[in-house]
Structure formats: C-alpha cells, structure tokens
Amino acid sequence: MRNRIRSPRRMRGAVAVEFALLSIPMIILLLGIAEFGHAFYEYNTMVKSVRDATRLLSAYDPTTNTYPIAQAQCLAAYGTNDCSGSPLVEGLTTNMVVVCDQVNTSGCTGQFKNVQTDPTGDTINLVQVKVTGYRYSQITGFFNLANLIFGDISCVMRQTL
Numbered sequence: 619m620r621n622r623i624r625s626p627r628r629m630r631g632a633v634a635v636e637f638a639l640l641s642i643p644m645i646i647l648l649l650g651i652a653e654f655g656h657a658f659y660e661y662n663t664m665v666k667s668v669r670d671a672t673r674l675l676s677a678y679d680p681t682t683n684t685y686p687i688a689q690a691q692c693l694a695a696y697g698t699n700d701c702s703g704s705p706l707v708e709g710l711t712t713n714m715v716v717v718c719d720q721v722n723t724s725g726c727t728g729q730f731k732n733v734q735t736d737p738t739g740d741t742i743n744l745v746q747v748k749v750t751g752y753r754y755s756q757i758t759g760f761f762n763l764a765n766l767i768f769g770d771i772s773c774v775m776r777q778t779l
Contacts, residue, residue: 680720716749
C-alpha cells in the first residue's frame with residue numbers, strides 16, 4: 619500500500635512539466651490577442667481619420683482654388699491639417715490617401731461626380747477619401763503578417779455647396 623501513495627516530494631516535477639506544457643499555448647494565444655487588438659486599433663484609427671478628412675472636404679467646393687486637398691490628406695494621415703507630428707499609424711503616408719470628387723478622379727473607382735437623383739436634373743456632388751495600400755505593421759513579430767495589406771478604407775459624403 620505504501621508504494622501506491624505518492625508523496626508530495628515525488629510530485630514536484632509534475633507541476634513544472636504541466637506548467638511548461640500549458641504555458642506555450644497560453645503565450646501563443648496572448649500574442650495572437652495582442653496582434654489582433656493592434657490590427658483592430660490601426661484599422662479603427664484610419665477609419666476615423668478618413669471620416670474626418672471627408673467631413674472637411676464636404677464643406678468646400680472642389681472647383682475653387684481654396685479646396686483643401688493637401689489639408690485633408692494630412693488630416694487622414696497625421697491627424698493634423700499641416701502634417702505635423704508623427705503618422706496616426708506606423709507607415710501611413712499622405713501618398714496613400716486618395717481624394718475623389720467631381721474634379722479629382724485619378725485613382726478613383728466608381729462614379730463620384732454629378733450623381734443625378736431627381737427628375738429636375740439637380741445633381742448631388744459627392745466626395746470620397748480613401749486610404750489604399752496600407753501594410754500592417756506588426757507589434758510582436760511572432761506571426762508572419764509582414765505581407766498583410768489592409769483593403770481600401772474609404773468614406774463618401776455629400777458636398778454641401
């Protein structure tokens with residue numbers, strides 16, 4: 619009977635082995651949660667900045683000389699009108715910000731100018747700001763996500779002229 623009962627002294631190594639076996643999947647799970655949270659943060663930050671830039675341009679007439687395209691691109695990439703400070707997310711530049719309206723159509727998909735909506739022939743001018751080609755910047759480097767490119771992040775609003 620004495621041989622069947624295990625003493626606490628003989629069980630010490632079993633706890634260390636169990637901890638080692640469970641800690642590896644737990645660390646991988648925690649790193650995955652951190653990467654997913656960071657990707658969600660970057661995406662959400664860009665969505666908000668694109669919305670702010672679109673809102674800025676929606677108050678202007680795109681045919682005037684004072685149309686603030688450069689300010690909108692700075693607002694989308696840096697969060698400021700003058701491109702001061704660091705980018706909102708690592709690797710985001712103003713070159714990735716595309717503005718589409720009735721005047722600027724380069725790099726645009728779809729029709730964003732003079733959309734007729736009623737029988738009287740009145741037109742509604744739309745403006746779209748989008749971020750294209752943003753490559754995700756990893757925080758842990760554990761997962762091979764270096765080639766992950768976000769899809770286009772865009773916002774469309776009506777211009778009030």
